[in-house]
Amino acid sequence: MRIIPFLAFKDMVRDRKIVLLVIFLLAFSYVNLTFFPAFLNGLSNTFQDEIVDTGTSHIIITPRLESNSPYLNFVSSTRKKIDLIPGVAGSSSHIGLSGTVFFEGKQTGVGITALTPSDDSHVTAIGEKILKGDYLSDGDTGEIVMGELIAGRKIEDRIGQTGGFGAATEGLGGVDVGQKVVIRFSNGVESEFRVKGISGSQGFSLVSQTIYMTAMDAEEILGIDDQASSILVRLNNKDDAARYKKLILELGLSNANIQTWSEASTFAEGLNQTFGIVIIVTTIVGIVIVMATVGIVIFINTSRKRRIIGVLKAIGMQKNHLMMVFLFESLLFGLIGTLLGAAIVYSTVYYMNIHPIVLPIGALKPVLLTSTAVNAVAILIASSLVAGYIPSRLASRQEILETIKVVE
Amino acid sequence: MIKLKGVHKVYSMGDVKVHALRGIDMNVKKGDFVSIMGPSGSGKSTMLHIIGVLDRQTKGSVHIKSVDVAMMSDEDRTSFRLKEIGFVFQFYSLLPELTALENIFIPNMLAGMNGKQCRKNAREMMEKLGIGERLSNYPHQLSGGEQQRVSIARALVNKPELLLADEPTASLDSKSAMNVISILRKLNEEIRQTIVLITHEQSLGALADRGIWLKDGAVEREKDF
Numbered sequence: 001m002r003i004i005p006f007l008a009f010k011d012m013v014r015d016r017k018i019v020l021l022v023i024f025l026l027a028f029s030y031v032n033l034t035f036f037p038a039f040l041n042g043l044s045n046t047f048q049d050e051i052v053d054t055g056t057s058h059i060i061i062t063p064r065l066e067s068n069s070p071y072l073n074f075v076s077s078t079r080k081k082i083d084l085i086p087g088v089a090g091s092s093s094h095i096g097l098s099g100t101v102f103f104e105g106k107q108t109g110v111g112i113t114a115l116t117p118s119d120d121s122h123v124t125a126i127g128e129k130i131l132k133g134d135y136l137s138d139g140d141t142g143e144i145v146m147g148e149l150i151a152g153r154k155i156e157d158r159i160g161q162t163g164g165f166g167a168a169t170e171g172l173g174g175v176d177v178g179q180k181v182v183i184r185f186s187n188g189v190e191s192e193f194r195v196k197g198i199s200g201s202q203g204f205s206l207v208s209q210t211i212y213m214t215a216m217d218a219e220e221i222l223g224i225d226d227q228a229s230s231i232l233v234r235l236n237n238k239d240d241a242a243r244y245k246k247l248i249l250e251l252g253l254s255n256a257n258i259q260t261w262s263e264a265s266t267f268a269e270g271l272n273q274t275f276g277i278v279i280i281v282t283t284i285v286g287i288v289i290v291m292a293t294v295g296i297v298i299f300i301n302t303s304r305k306r307r308i309i310g311v312l313k314a315i316g317m318q319k320n321h322l323m324m325v326f327l328f329e330s331l332l333f334g335l336i337g338t339l340l341g342a343a344i345v346y347s348t349v350y351y352m353n354i355h356p357i358v359l360p361i362g363a364l365k366p367v368l369l370t371s372t373a374v375n376a377v378a379i380l381i382a383s384s385l386v387a388g389y390i391p392s393r394l395a396s397r398q399e400i401l402e403t404i405k406v407v408e
Numbered sequence: 409m410i411k412l413k414g415v416h417k418v419y420s421m422g423d424v425k426v427h428a429l430r431g432i433d434m435n436v437k438k439g440d441f442v443s444i445m446g447p448s449g450s451g452k453s454t455m456l457h458i459i460g461v462l463d464r465q466t467k468g469s470v471h472i473k474s475v476d477v478a479m480m481s482d483e484d485r486t487s488f489r490l491k492e493i494g495f496v497f498q499f500y501s502l503l504p505e506l507t508a509l510e511n512i513f514i515p516n517m518l519a520g521m522n523g524k525q526c527r528k529n530a531r532e533m534m535e536k537l538g539i540g541e542r543l544s545n546y547p548h549q550l551s552g553g554e555q556q557r558v559s560i561a562r563a564l565v566n567k568p569e570l571l572l573a574d575e576p577t578a579s580l581d582s583k584s585a586m587n588v589i590s591i592l593r594k595l596n597e598e599i600r601q602t603i604v605l606i607t608h609e610q611s612l613g614a615l616a617d618r619g620i621w622l623k624d625g626a627v628e629r630e631k632d633f
Contacts, residue, residue, distance in 0.1 A: 011505055307501065
């Protein structure tokens with residue numbers, strides 16, 4: 001019936017201030033339903049990127065526990081096979097070592113990763129995380145890159161520092177580029193190394209807590225050849241990791257445990273699950289806010305119009321049509337509020353992707369998933385209708401005689 | 409047109425029962441102009457609500473156009489009001505967000521008429537009632553008399569057989585009140601509109617063809633003017 005949209009529009013035009021208020025409340029409810037998840041997705045991505053870029057890459061191959069060997073064998077031929085798979089950007093082998101570093105009477109236990117810098121540059125971003133000095137080159141021997149947390153800071157540099165990982169950790173008390181340290185490896189070999197560079201990133205990161213050396217040095221220290229603790233594989237698309245894991249499995253690598261980045265990093269997975277729960281809770285709160293807001297406003301709106309509702313029924317408007325007028329208003333509130341909210345969220349996300357927020361853990365770019373945006377539209381409109389239904393129904397069922405006696 | 413027989417109306421207010429109507433008999437023929445008068449609490453409005461199919465009697469029978477309206481479902485009663493009865497209320501009861509023209513064509517719209525025809529009918533009705541220049545004015549931009557004329561136009565736009573006016577002059581000054589009653593008188597004479605007017609002012613009620621006085625829920629007397 002034409003009268004339903006006609007009366008709904010006229011009512012909304014008359015109560016412009018209330019309508020604008022409701023629409024803004026709904027728009028911000030939409031923002032609440034979408035922006036926070038987008039922010040958390042961005043945060044999760046920042047963590048994941050850090051883990052992928054400095055730890056696991058997209059796929060990581062390690063020896064199986066049952067193999068009783070800490071190393072993968074025939075690494076170069078395995079990597080060649082992997083590199084031939086279309087969609088693989090590159091692979092890199094890492095050798096893991098551990099030991100104790102000594103410097104000017106101080107010592108600390110460290111994890112050491114040995115790699116071939118030219119190979120690794122296609123797979124991780126470790127080479128880009130140099131804060132001071134230089135990164136390693138393929139032919140370097142007797143040189144290391146030291147994580148800033150291991151290097152630590154000199155006392156005078158730490159005065160006045162209250163925050164940040166560097167300030168919290170003394171490390172070796174301030175090792176500088178060009179200085180020499182002694183490393184005693186877990187196999188008993190002890191060697192002197194020159195610090196070529198200091199690595200680190202803005203926040204929580206492996207590169208701040210690891211020593212890097214060339215694979216050539218590590219092979220000599222460990223007495224191994226064509227072996228590695230892990231092979232890291234970089235893909236053109238991070239989201240294809242599960243599919244490529246299967247393709248690599250089909251290569252029939254013996255004694256190899258193949259994991260995607262999300263499987264390898266329980267931290268990233270745990271973070272995703274935690275953020276997922278937080279998003280569900282905030283969504284529920286958002287829905288309650290929407291229903292309460294729209295419900296209260298429509299209730300007040302209908303209460304103010306008791307006499308007119310009575311008159312409309314008296315002159316022949318069916319109560320179902322009357323209810324639909326208020327429901328139509330609720331629907332319009334929901335639609336306009338959603339459109340405005342979507343405009344606010346999309347423009348904010350767009351702006352923040354150009355100008356990301358720099359957090360201690362890294363640069364944060366919010367990621368708004370289409371599914372989140374669409375779900376929020378559905379939730380908001382459904383909530384508006386449900387919230388509008390009860391007061392609309394009550395209003396339409398009021399006794400005519402009670403309502404027309406009300407003097408406006 | 410209207411036939412009331414032994415109509416009682418009892419309101420229950422907790423344990424207390426209030427007898428608003430006590431066995432009313434009344435006949436109104438097509439083309440009659442009847443005024444119902446009486447002091448406050450005499451049952452005038454209750455009777456109008458029952459005739460207007462807004463309320464149901466406790467006992468007795470009410471036939472309008474030979475239809476026993478008490479037997480109808482709520483939906484059918486609403487449709488009956490839309491097609492057969494026009495209401496003029498004391499406080500005009502216009503929709504403040506609609507212009508005069510839009511207020512008038514609401515019953516046409518409810519009856520499913522297209523927009524063009526609705527506007528045409530409403531405009532004609534406004535011309536007839538002498539408010540043709542006030543088409544685009546909102547109720548707050550109209551005087552009390554003009555608002556009541558808009559209200560009459562709205563009541564008549566669906567061409568109902570019965571027009572019920574509940575104290576239509578109570579909120580008006582004497583000049584506007586006389587003007588409104590004159591309009592009703594004219595409608596009755598020119599198109600034989602059946603009208604039931606409720607008023608507490610004897611001088612206005614006397615402009616109808618027949619007067620019915622109620623007292624304590626019963627007909628006290630009837631008189632042809």
